[in-house]
Amino acid sequence: MSTRTFKIFRGDxxxxxxxxxxxxxxEGMVVLDAVHQIQRTQAGDLACRWxxxxxxxxxxxxxVNGKPRLMCKTRLDDFPEGETISVxxxxxxxxxxxxxxxVSWNYEVxxxxxxxxxxxxxxxxxxxxDMDRVQEFRKCIECFLCQDVCHVLRNHDKKDQFYGPRFMxxxxxxxxxxxxxxxxxxxxxxxxxxGLCNITKCCTEVxxxxxxxxxxxxxxxxxxxVDQFYDPVQMIWRALTGGNDGNKNPGLQQKD
Amino acid sequence: MSDDVKYQTLEHDVIVIGAGGAGLRxxxxxxxxxxxxxxxxxxxxxxxxxxxxxGGIAAALANVDxxxxxxxxFQDTLFGGKYLxxxxxxxxxxxxxxxxxxxxxxxxxxxxxxxxxxxxxxxxGGHTYKRLAHVGDRTGLELIRTLQDKxxxxxxxxxxxxxxTRLLKDxxxxxxxFGYWRExxxxxxxxxxxxxxxxxxxxxxxKITSNSWEYTGDGQALGYEAGAxxxxxxxxxxxxxxxxxPPGVMGLLVTEAVRGEGxxxxxxxxxxxxxxYDPKRMELSTRDVVARAIYTExxxxxxxxxxxxxxxxxxxxxxxxKKKLPSxxxxxxxxxxxxxxxxxxxxxxxxxYTMGGIKVDADTAASRVPGLFAAGECSxxxxxxxxxxxxxxxxLLVFGxxxxxxAADHAKKAPAPKMDEAQVNDAAKEMTGYFERxxxxxxxxxxxxxxxxxxxxxxxxxxxxxxxxxxxKLEDIKRRxxxxxxAEGNRMYNPGWHLCRDLHNMIVCAEAVTRAALMRKESxxxxxxxxxxxxxxxxxxxxxVIQKQGEAMKLAPCPVVQIPELKPLVDDKKAKEAK
Numbered sequence: 154m155s156t157r158t159f160k161i162f163r164g165d166x167x168x169x170x171x172x173x174x175x176x177x178x179x180e181g182m183v184v185l186d187a188v189h190q191i192q193r194t195q196a197g198d199l200a201c202r203w204x205x206x207x208x209x210x211x212x213x214x215x216x217v218n219g220k221p222r223l224m225c226k227t228r229l230d231d232f233p234e235g236e237t238i239s240v241x242x243x244x245x246x247x248x249x250x251x252x253x254x255x256v257s258w259n260y261e262v263x264x265x266x267x268x269x270x271x272x273x274x275x276x277x278x279x280x281x282x283d284m285d286r287v288q289e290f291r292k293c294i295e296c297f298l299c300q301d302v303c304h305v306l307r308n309h310d311k312k313d314q315f316y317g318p319r320f321m322x323x324x325x326x327x328x329x330x331x332x333x334x335x336x337x338x339x340x341x342x343x344x345x346x347x348g349l350c351n352i353t354k355c356c357t358e359v360x361x362x363x364x365x366x367x368x369x370x371x372x373x374x375x376x377x378x379v380d381q382f383y384d385p386v387q388m389i390w391r392a393l394t395g396g397n398d399g400n401k402n403p404g405l406q407q408k409d
Numbered sequence: 410m411s412d413d414v415k416y417q418t419l420e421h422d423v424i425v426i427g428a429g430g431a432g433l434r435x436x437x438x439x440x441x442x443x444x445x446x447x448x449x450x451x452x453x454x455x456x457x458x459x460x461x462x463x464g465g466i467a468a469a470l471a472n473v474d475x476x477x478x479x480x481x482x483f484q485d486t487l488f489g490g491k492y493l494x495x496x497x498x499x500x501x502x503x504x505x506x507x508x509x510x511x512x513x514x515x516x517x518x519x520x521x522x523x524x525x526x527x528x529x530x531x532x533x534g535g536h537t538y539k540r541l542a543h544v545g546d547r548t549g550l551e552l553i554r555t556l557q558d559k560x561x562x563x564x565x566x567x568x569x570x571x572x573x574t575r576l577l578k579d580x581x582x583x584x585x586x587f588g589y590w591r592e593x594x595x596x597x598x599x600x601x602x603x604x605x606x607x608x609x610x611x612x613x614x615x616k617i618t619s620n621s622w623e624y625t626g627d628g629q630a631l632g633y634e635a636g637a638x639x640x641x642x643x644x645x646x647x648x649x650x651x652x653x654x655p656p657g658v659m660g661l662l663v664t665e666a667v668r669g670e671g672x673x674x675x676x677x678x679x680x681x682x683x684x685x686y687d688p689k690r691m692e693l694s695t696r697d698v699v700a701r702a703i704y705t706e707x708x709x710x711x712x713x714x715x716x717x718x719x720x721x722x723x724x725x726x727x728x729x730x731k732k733k734l735p736s737x738x739x740x741x742x743x744x745x746x747x748x749x750x751x752x753x754x755x756x757x758x759x760x761x762y763t764m765g766g767i768k769v770d771a772d773t774a775a776s777r778v779p780g781l782f783a784a785g786e787c788s789x790x791x792x793x794x795x796x797x798x799x800x801x802x803x804x805l806l807v808f809g810x811x812x813x814x815x816a817a818d819h820a821k822k823a824p825a826p827k828m829d830e831a832q833v834n835d836a837a838k839e840m841t842g843y844f845e846r847x848x849x850x851x852x853x854x855x856x857x858x859x860x861x862x863x864x865x866x867x868x869x870x871x872x873x874x875x876x877x878x879x880x881x882k883l884e885d886i887k888r889r890x891x892x893x894x895x896a897e898g899n900r901m902y903n904p905g906w907h908l909c910r911d912l913h914n915m916i917v918c919a920e921a922v923t924r925a926a927l928m929r930k931e932s933x934x935x936x937x938x939x940x941x942x943x944x945x946x947x948x949x950x951x952x953x954v955i956q957k958q959g960e961a962m963k964l965a966p967c968p969v970v971q972i973p974e975l976k977p978l979v980d981d982k983k984a985k986e987a988k
Contacts, residue, residue: 181656181657181745181746182655182657183658183744186657192905194853197853197895197904198895198899198904198905199904200902204456204458204460204623206658208740209460209547209550210455210461210621212453228744250592256453260454260561263558263561264561264562268516268517268559269517269558277514278526278527279519279522279526280522280526281521281529284519284520284522288545291519291550291551293554326519327517
């Protein structure tokens with residue numbers, strides 16, 4: 154058994170500082186184990202969120218050596234021996250205390266997205282090949298790491314203009330559900346701010362569930378916005394037909 | 410000090426404590442019936458332990474095996490529960506589960522499909538037919554996310570990261586709850602006409618557990634202290650397959666779906682040992698049997714290097730394993746450096762589920778305290794002596810729904826709640842007291858001592874000598890808990906402070922488990938006595954019911970609730986199994 158040094162942010166919205174803790178390390182240990190050991194033996198009040206310890210709940214997001222990670226999935230032996238491991242709260246959201254941040258904004262965004270609304274003629278027969286695409290999006294564990302790395306939210310703090318990658322994935326799961334009957338394209342273009350995403354794929358890189366956020370969710374949704382609002386042929390068609398673009402499903406079929 | 414008794418008051422018709430599957434489903438039902446509903450949870454919404462349920466939801470949809478029916482599901486549930494289940498609960502569960510699953514689909518859940526486009530169902534331990542509707546191995550996440558997204562659009566007031574420490578009473582009935590916001594440590598009082606407890610299990614009282622920090626028996630303890638009865642508390646389910654290595658993830662769940670998809674258990678000699686313990690069902694025997702089998706193999710020196718046994722699914726091929734068990738694949742690859750598509754996992758029993766809980770009326774989920782309801786794992790009766798895999802998610806949905814309806818009906822008739830300021834002050838004083846103890850007992854240390862006691866003395870196999878010793882140790886832990894406290898930090902997001910109060914609930918539940926285990930002089934389901942290894946006829950028809958009498962726990966055997974019309978089904982199953 155060896156010892157390792159951790160530099161952990163301690164503080165709240167008034168400010169704070171990094172504090173060093175030495176931790177007894179055993180084989181296979183993850184960062185969250187170290188945080189728990191510190192709580193047990195050195196700092197009983199060290200605040201952190203966690204639940205499942207198995208990368209299934211998305212509670213223990215933090216920035217480990219500057220990289221957004223789930224603490225329960227970040228092995229200590231991923232770092233060179235002797236290196237101090239820093240653990241900071243995720244940066245894109247306001248700090249509450251130590252490693253805990255105020256992520257309530259995300260829950261407010263989710264409320265703005267109209268829920269699954271089955272088509273009136275839904276017969277509930279669905280095939281696995283249609284499910285595969287939607288199931289990818291539904292793997293999301295809401296760790297909000299994608300929100301944390303998104304430049305629009307992290308660097309430009311445009312939370313009032315962009316829903317962020319997590320909710321592009323949420324909208325994609327609804328829009329690509331074979332039996333959903335709503336069209337959320339206008340919402341994506343306006344309040345959702347999908348145009349602000351410039352496809353740097355940082356969100357995809359950081360996703361612990363390996364969801365292809367940019368390629369499979371955001372880009373197809375962007376295409377849908379373009380088709381509906383910027384495609385001259387479709388604009389003429391809508392003018393002639395009285396602006397009926399309510400049925401998104403023909404468009405859905407074409408995008409396969 | 411004057412600041413400390415300040416509190417915020419929030420008024421609702423119904424409050425639901427706990428936001429896993431049962432709490433969410435209950436809240437949806439209450440609010441659908443037009444009641445102002447609060448949903449209170451210790452974590453963020455969508456993080457409850459329901460996300461860890463992997464294998465599926467048991468419901469006799471008969472999509473894969475056309476012969477399946479509610480009757481067979483009922484029979485399997487009673488056989489699994491060793492006939493101690495509340496028959497009416499098992500009946501309602503078997504009958505209503507299919508509708509609850511279809512309802513989830515109508516709310517947006519995306520289940521795996523059969524070739525003809527229906528909800529796919531998989532085999533699971535103790536289920537006669539392929540019965541578990543599932544989404545790979547992340548069914549619980551699908552369930553909770555579907556309910557979450559349904560609930561937030563229905564006008565439910567969700568209060569996240571809020572811990573309830575006391576139920577408040579107006580005479581015999583409950584009229585509200587006292588708690589604190591984890592973020593600020595400030596106090597809050599929820600006034601309500603009905604209260605639904607849906608707080609899950611007590612796993613955190615054990616050392617090796619699949620449960621997260623939240624599962625400290627809050628609902629069981631809150632209900633018990635408010636005058637409700639507890640039932641079947643001696644029955645603790647050790648899931649046969651938890652991870653055994655590395656140490657940090659010991660106890661982490663390995664879904665039964667691995668065995669459902671054809672996984673094989675072997676010991677260090679390469680023997681498929683389930684042949685000795687249940688040749689008929691093999692790996693898909695009930696959980697109590699498989700857990701005891703693995704424990705015995707290890708104890709008799711045929712364990713794997715890290716003290717478990719081997720579970721192998723690699724013969725199904727890499728593509729299939731990755732498709733059907735993706736999170737297991739990642740879990741082992743990332744946390745244990747094991748590729749389960751090419752070799753076996755090491756697994757061993759882990760404390761997973763409590764069959765016992767608050768005794769409720771089957772149809773309405775009402776406890777005996779007026780206005781107090783309970784659903785999901787914190788309620789008891791549905792699962793008897795042992796729960797079948799897959800019956801938990803369906804239990805949450807069926808009885809979450811029924812608790813919501815029961816609580817809503819009650820709230821419509823109940824008079825306005827009347828608060829007693831003295832109860833609130835007392836609850837506040839308890840919470841501030843943890844900061845005011847010089848030389849306080851460290852809550853983390855006390856928690857470890859509790860876990861070690863339960864693990865060593867009230868585990869998979871039990872005997873009188875050890876259980877009596879456990880009672881003594883628990884008395885000591887109770888005495889030390891009176892002096893538990895924290896000197897560091899303040900009331901803002903302070904996990905040490907939170908643990909001080911959570912410990913209280915864990916100790917209540919640990920005592921209930923231990924005392925009931927001592928009383929039940931037989932072995933049945935999730936309760937195995939070395940000194941009484943056989944079934945006993947008297948105990949086979951009695952549940953142990955616990956209530957608070959003064960400061961003491963009063964235990965009494967109480968006949969199993971049977972239903973004459975269902976007797977032919979039960980007798981038929983017993984005859985089949987006897988063959």
